[in-house]
Amino acid sequence: MAAKRIATIDSEVCCASVLAAPLSEADADDLARMFGALADPVRLRLLSLIAEAGEVCSCDLQEPLGKSQSTVSHHTKALADAGLITGTKEGRWVWWRVVPERVQALRAALK
16 A cells, blocks of 8 residues: 655645645635635736735726726735735825735645
């Protein structure tokens, strides 16, 4: 009988691979929240725009997405609630950044 291989994950990552071992309820809830936030094409595009820029003002996200400020705000809130991005408010605008360890957790879960 072949030995079961368990993937090694980075100690910075909060969630184990879904293939390496059964997930705890907390890890499953956390991953579902993150993957759920990405289950929308606008949010996927937002995350990629923010990741590419490193940091981007919410005012600069309307044009590339072709969406209103209220729509951009709705989608950035969903990504932020899932912990995938974080923002700093400056005046009436928010500057968004990707949270690298959360994106790494998604990668690790799919290994």
